[in-house]
Amino acid sequence: MATLNILYAGFGGQGILFSGRFLAYEGLLLGKQVSWLPSYGPEMRGGTANCSVILSDDPIGSPIVDKPDILVAMNLPSLDKYEDAVVSGGKIFVDSSLIERKVKRTDVDVYYVPATKIASEHDMPTLANMVITGKLLKEVSGLGIDNLDEVLGKIVSARRQNLVEYNKKAINVGYTFQ
Amino acid sequence: MGEKVLMKGNEAIAEAAIRAGCMHYFGYPITPQTEVAAYMSKRMPKVGGVFLQAESEIAAINMVIGVAATGKRVMTSSSSPGISLKGEGISYLAGCDLPAVVVNVQRGGPGLGGIQPSQADYWQTTRGGGHGDYHNIVLAPASVQEMASLTVRGFDLADKYRMVVMILADGTMGQMMEPVEIDNIEPLKVEKPWALTGTGMKRKPNIVNSLYLKPNELEKTNFDRYKKYTKIAETEALAEEYLMEDAEICVTAFGITSRVAKNAIKEARAQGIKVGMIRPITLWPFPKSTYMKHADQCKAFISVEMNMGQMIEDVQLAIECKKPVTLCNRTGGMIPKPEEILAKIKEVGGVK
Structure with missing residues (x-):
């Protein structure tokens, strides 16, 4: 990992920004330079939401991810909008329970994860974002699930620490999804 | 060295201000700087400080004038249209030679413009922004760490030179998160014999004022202020x-x-x-x-x-x-x- 440019995109309310913060803290614990930049404004209130996360061994210039190495698409408009921006050889993670079409690109690795369906089946319907993040942690070299407790402890607010276990479960389910 | 935490730029400004000894903050919500006020509303009551959401940007800057006159560290923040509203108060702060920190997390303009990031208030900020002959010291952070460190520096410079320091950021800097360390801050201690703290029947009353009806007197205040500006230009420029x-x-x-x-x-x-x-x-x-x-x-x-x-x-x-x-x-x-x-x-x- 010299630099990982990650773009999370989906609907407002899917936990796009939270997943991004999770990855940023994961990067911080791995000793990386990190930046996290959300879309803000009307998107946060129900439209499309996205978030740029950069993990790097070097100081980070622009925090804006225009050409992602990794795209996580959690709805169709996001895949339509960003599919072509992914660098050749990059990775696309698709929530295949919400996006019916296949990725057209042939020069990227694609992971279809029915994250929303899996999350519902495990009785945690709001954590599809963490299911797909679990898959990402599995497939991206340099990342993993060793730091789950510490990262989740930091980003889940103090009065909601009971949700840490749910998030861990969601990540583990995604991590082991084949 | 302290622990690095991930913070939004807006939050880093707020936390750094508190660590720098700013116990008074007056604000009004506007995207993309609202997190400054939100953070202050949570933290100030815990540290014994004052967070007050004013009825408008104009009210907030006038509250800043009041606290600044007592010699306490004070801050307000807004985004472009709100900063225009504060323009009159900033000019009064300059005319009264009062220290304060004013944060502008810029958005697109003119008018109400949009909420996405912009740098279009460069002229407004570097030329003063309100009426009259004056300057603000203007600091431009380029990382979340600098959002914090330049806020601290801003308070020190404001006190040292008795003038307004503006933090000129933008929506991106305000919204992005990066690791930041805000420990070991030692605010500059500046004596403020001019402050309105009560005479205790031991001295003549201090007067804080920007009204000079005799033009020769007003001219002198401007000449004196520009001598100070010349010194600042020679010593405080950073790149x-x-x-x-x-x-x-x-x-x-x-x-x-x-x-x-x-x-x-x-x-x-x-x-x-x-x-x-x-x-x-x-x-x-x-x-x-x-x-x-x-x-x-x-x-x-x-x-x-x-x-x-x-x-x-x-x-x-x-x-x-x-x-x-x-x-x-x-x-x-x-x-x-x-x-x-x-x-x-x-x-x-x-x-x-």
Whole structure:
């Protein structure tokens, strides 16, 4: 990992920004330079939401991810909008329970994860974002699930620490999804 | 060394202000700076400070004048349209020689404009913003760490020179998160014999005022203030130089655009183009000598801005128009892409 440019995109309310913060803290614990930049404004209130996360061994210039190495698409408009921006050889993670079409690109690795369906089946319907993040942690070299407790402890607010276990479960389910 | 935590730029400003001893904050919500006020509303009650959401931006800046007159550290923050509303109060602070920190997390304009990031308040901020002859010290952070460290520095400079310090950020800097460390802050201790603290029947009352009906007296206050400004211009200008040692082309940008420009410069260097960057950290005083130092060495300058070309005039003045300065800009909330800046570097450098 010299630099990982990650773009999370989906609907407002899917936990796009939270997943991004999770990855940023994961990067911080791995000793990386990190930046996290959300879309803000009307998107946060129900439209499309996205978030740029950069993990790097070097100081980070622009925090804006225009050409992602990794795209996580959690709805169709996001895949339509960003599919072509992914660098050749990059990775696309698709929530295949919400996006019916296949990725057209042939020069990227694609992971279809029915994250929303899996999350519902495990009785945690709001954590599809963490299911797909679990898959990402599995497939991206340099990342993993060793730091789950510490990262989740930091980003889940103090009065909601009971949700840490749910998030861990969601990540583990995604991590082991084949 | 303390622990690094991830914070939004807006939150880093708020936390740094509290650590710098600012126990009074008056604000009013506006995107994209609302997190400053939100953070203050949570933290101030816990540290025994005052958070007050005023009824308007104008009320907030007038509350700032009141606290500043007592010699306490005080801050307000807003975004572009709200800063325009504060303009009158900022001018009064200048006329009264009162220290305060005012944060502008810029958005696109003019008018209500939009909520996306912008640098279009450069002129307003560096030229004063309100009526009358005065300057603010203007600090332009380019990382979340600088959002914190320049806020602390801002309070110190405000106290040292009895003037308004503006933190000129933008929506990107306010919203982004980066690791930040805010420990070991030691605020500058400045005696404030002019402050309205009660005479205790031991001294004559102090007067804080910006009204001088005798023009010769008012002229003297302006002359005195400009002597101070001259000293500040000589001693407080700050800039970062990036790969300037052998640069033939000098990119210049502040805040978020300097971050984007770094990507373009790295790519240009990889292609063998000798390009570097001057990033002004103080926008007033403008770090003229840093530019002049490189005016003979460089064949051209490129000013990258998120406005229609405002700082470019200061760059031209700084190098006394010795070399051409080209503008590379987006505005209205758009952010230039590294490729756009790279294309401009190649165009100016005559590289195909």
